[in-house]
């Protein structure tokens with residue numbers, strides 16, 4: 001059975017010292033043997049990836065990144081290639097986070113190209129989708145997600161999907177369990193239609209949006225929830241560990 005994935009997105013937070021302390025605390029507690037129930041991942045800012053990789057060495061906590069360029073290499077000032085990330089020990093890369101879609105105008109086609117670059121480098125993309133408040137209020141949440149998935153998913157390769165309602169990210173608001181259940185079931189169905197039932201079942205669909213220790217158990221017990229993508233609470237080792245303690249075999 002596929003295990004839930006508890007992934008921390010540190011965003012543009014932490015400095016070298018605080019990143020080492022945070023990663024060290026996770027490595028100490030999760031250890032080399034890992035967790036009986038879930039997989040763990042942290043995605044620090046680019047420049048801290050080597051330092052965090054050292055702090056996690058020997059533990060079962062995987063290392064990831066928050067973005068990459070779609071090209072293999074070349075004249076792309078300020079960008080980072082998938083090849084560099086894999087060379088630094090990354091196993092996963094978040095692509096299409098709503099903050100990048102909004103702040104950098106990333107389209108579904110670009111997100112797909114980035115996901116393909118991640119796969120070509122031998123890593124797993126975590127492909128983010130989610131509706132805005134206005135889209136949900138207009139009754140368009142599932143249509144928006146269907147369109148994002150249609151444009152953002154590569155045709156083959158192991159992927160993780162993160163459903164993150166934009167209005168729930170960093171706001172303290174979370175989707176209701178009924179909404180999460182409906183959207184995750186819809187995503188599972190879309191995956192089954194496009195890739196077949198086996199791949200749909202094997203693809204983890206994370207929920208993200210103000211996941212905290214006090215709401216994790218309910219969210220992680222929702223059918224088709226394959227883990228959590230955690231922003232703010234992943235910056236506090238105890239809170240992040242408490243979220244993982246609520247993980248279970250994928251319901």
Ligand code: PEP
Nearest residue numbers: 169170208209210231232
């Ligand atoms: C995120 O950035 O992916 C996220 C879900 O953030 P938060 O948990 O802070 O809402």
